[in-house]
Amino acid sequence: VGTDMDNVLQYTSDHYASPDPTYFGKAKGKNIIIIHLESFQQFLMGMKVNGQEVTPFLNSLYNDKNTMSYDNFYHEVGQGKTSDAETMLESGLYGLPEGSFFTSLGTSNTFQAAPAILGQKDGYTSAVFHGNIGSFWSRNDVYKNMGYNYFFDESYFNQKTDNASMEYGMKDKLMLSESAKYLEQLQQPFYAKFITVTNHYPFSLPEEDMSNDGFTKPDTNDNVVNGYFETAHYLDSSMQEFFQYLKDSGLYDNSMIVLYGDHYGLSNSQNPDLAPLLGYNADDWNNFNNSQLQRVPFMIHMKGLKGGVNHTYGGEIDVLPTILHLAGINTKQYIQVGTDLLSKSHSQIVAFRNKNFVTPNYTVLKNSNGGHDVYNNRTGELVDLSTDPALSAKVDKWQDAVNQKLQISDTVNNKNLLRFYTPTGFMPVDPKQYSYQNQIN
Ligand code: GP9
Ligand code: MN
Numbered sequence: 059v060g061t062d063m064d065n066v067l068q069y070t071s072d073h074y075a076s077p078d079p080t081y082f083g084k085a086k087g088k089n090i091i092i093i094h095l096e097s098f099q100q101f102l103m104g105m106k107v108n109g110q111e112v113t114p115f116l117n118s119l120y121n122d123k124n125t126m127s128y129d130n131f132y133h134e135v136g137q138g139k140t141s142d143a144e145t146m147l148e149s150g151l152y153g154l155p156e157g158s159f160f161t162s163l164g165t166s167n168t169f170q171a172a173p174a175i176l177g178q179k180d181g182y183t184s185a186v187f188h189g190n191i192g193s194f195w196s197r198n199d200v201y202k203n204m205g206y207n208y209f210f211d212e213s214y215f216n217q218k219t220d221n222a223s224m225e226y227g228m229k230d231k232l233m234l235s236e237s238a239k240y241l242e243q244l245q246q247p248f249y250a251k252f253i254t255v256t257n258h259y260p261f262s263l264p265e266e267d268m269s270n271d272g273f274t275k276p277d278t279n280d281n282v283v284n285g286y287f288e289t290a291h292y293l294d295s296s297m298q299e300f301f302q303y304l305k306d307s308g309l310y311d312n313s314m315i316v317l318y319g320d321h322y323g324l325s326n327s328q329n330p331d332l333a334p335l336l337g338y339n340a341d342d343w344n345n346f347n348n349s350q351l352q353r354v355p356f357m358i359h360m361k362g363l364k365g366g367v368n369h370t371y372g373g374e375i376d377v378l379p380t381i382l383h384l385a386g387i388n389t390k391q392y393i394q395v396g397t398d399l400l401s402k403s404h405s406q407i408v409a410f411r412n413k414n415f416v417t418p419n420y421t422v423l424k425n426s427n428g429g430h431d432v433y434n435n436r437t438g439e440l441v442d443l444s445t446d447p448a449l450s451a452k453v454d455k456w457q458d459a460v461n462q463k464l465q466i467s468d469t470v471n472n473k474n475l476l477r478f479y480t481p482t483g484f485m486p487v488d489p490k491q492y493s494y495q496n497q498i499n
Contacts, residue, residue: 063475066393069466074390075379075397075404083386085360087180089313090381091304092147092251095293096140096258097323100129100353101336102290107276112287115298119317120357125365128399130418131356132373133321136411140253141195143320143374148172148204150378150394152411152467159471164200168477170392172378174205174487176249179387183207183245187237188253189215189228192494202489209494210240221264229267230256230296238303246312252300257293257323261285267292280331286323311361316381318374319354346433349414349421356399358384371406371418372399391481395467409460422453430457 103120105112120127135142135153141160142153148171153159173184185208192198192211201209212223217232227233234252241250256263262285273291275284297317304310324332326348330340338347356377359365375396379389383398397404408416414423414430420441421433432441432453443450470476480486 062469062473063478066466066470066475067479069462070393070395071390073395073397073405073463075401076390077383077388077398078400078402081400082383084363085314085384086386087247088360088385089247089309090176090182090249090385091309091313091315092249093297093300093315093317094140094143094251094253095297095317095319095355096254096256097261097286097321098257098290098293098319098355099322099324099351100131100319100355101351102287103129103355105335107287107335108274110271110273112273112291113294115294115301116317116355119297119301119359120355120367122359123365124361124363125357125359126363127365127367128356128370128372129353129367130369130371131318131354132352132371132408132410132416133319133354134373134375134409134411135321138195140320141197141200142411143318144195144253146374146396147318147377150375150389150392150396151470152375152395152464154468154471155411155464158195160195160197160200163471163474164203165196167203167471167474169204169487170476170481170484171204171487172381173201173207173249175382175387175392175484176385177205177207178483178485180247180385182247182249184249185210185240185244186251186253187233187240188212189223189230189233189255190226190253194226198494199489201494202492203487205487206492208240208244210237211494211496213496214240221266224256224258224264226255226258228255230254230293231267231299234296234300235303238307241309242307254293254296256296257286257289259323261289261323263288263292269295276335278331278335280328283324283328283331283335290323314358314360314363314384316377317355317357317359318377319356320374321354322351324351345423345431346421346438349410349416349423349433352410352416368399370399370404371408371416372396372404373408375409376404391484393470393476393479395463405459407456407459409463411464413457413460413464415456415460417456420449420453422457 138158176182
């Protein structure tokens with residue numbers, strides 16, 4: 059164990075990316091609101107269907123002068139889907155190559171995660187809002203290990219009428235509007251996460267929740283593809299309502315709001331039906347195109363923040379150091395394998411959970427012959443590595459870096475190594491301190 063931990067510490071110290079002083083502490087003491095946009099992919103941004111924008115509010119936010127938006131930000135989840143995305147954002151470590159880290163190890167492992175770090179370093183109160191039952195993905199155990207003060211699950215919400223919920227929980231608009239009464243009572247500054255769910259497979263929005271703004275879904279051969287645009291449109295409108303609430307309540311003025319898409323909504327098998335809507339011929343659709351659709355939105359919005367669309371390559375593993383640095387918290391001593399997206403030394407090699415990866419110029423995907431295919435991002439063409447030994451050597455070097463990063467993370471998680479390492483000034487989290495039982499209803 060000694061050597062394992064030594065290797066991990068060596069790795070994080072070698073790969074540490076120091077914060078850019080322009081951004082460090084920009085959001086110091088602000089509330090931090092994380093909005094988890096379920097199954098929301100980047101291609102939706104700015105897209106029109108039947109002449110109408112799918113996500114008009116999020117589009118305006120994306121282009122807002124106070125939003126830092128990313129257009130080369132990738133999801134990096136495996137089978138753990140939502141829970142993997144949460145794992146990365148909260149802990150700075152990946153989910154597992156198989157299964158869900160939340161349900162297998164997250165219930166017992168030691169964490170040094172966002173709620174505890176922000177709570178201990180800067181007095182943040184932390185809370186999660188989610189309209190599903192608390193045991194889904196073992197959240198009610200995992201959040202205690204992360205040091206979340208509150209978890210407002212389905213039992214905290216009153217709207218239990220027949221049509222208030224769908225398969226994975228309460229409809230977003232109902233969950234978000236009813237969260238207000240709890241959010242307003244949280245001691246500030248708070249770190250609050252809202253996990254939306256209506257834009258979830260199979261993307262079938264009930265008639266009564268459809269907008270009356272004339273939006274009509276596309277008409278492809280696949281109903282799941284068509285429905286995706288309708289539920290995304292609903293999610294967009296629920297975000298508009300939520301932002302309006304934040305403004306009306308005054309919380310907006312002292313909050314940094316972070317939005318991200320957790321993972322794909324449409325799977326590779328559905329992408330050929332989606333292709334024509336994106337301007338592609340379904341017959342030409344290939345694995346490179348699939349990998350491009352792993353992009354999800356990442357936006358940081360705050361009054362006074364200098365916005366713009368940032369083309370830096372990165373992924374979900376990079377969010378925690380980015381946010382902590384904005385909050386003015388040093389990350390050097392924490393075991394996090396991503397790097398601050400705003401740092402001059404941020405690594406732009408984006409590792410997918412299956413060891414495929416993307417760099418600003420190339421996309422490298424395992425092929426069925428046990429080797430890998432290298433695509434040129436700009437042209438989408440396959441690169442012939444046999445004619446370019448220099449590039450071939452680089453690809454091998456990048457692949458080693460990707461493998462190492464995932465392996466370091468897996469070692470920490472599989473061996474529960476954080477129980478042997480407590481950063482100076484950090485107090486281990488005692489999950490017994492937290493109870494999420496609802497005593498209100
Ligand atoms: C359910 C939700 C969905 O509570 O967060 O998880 P997913 O199926 O996307 O992993
Ligand atoms: Mn999800």
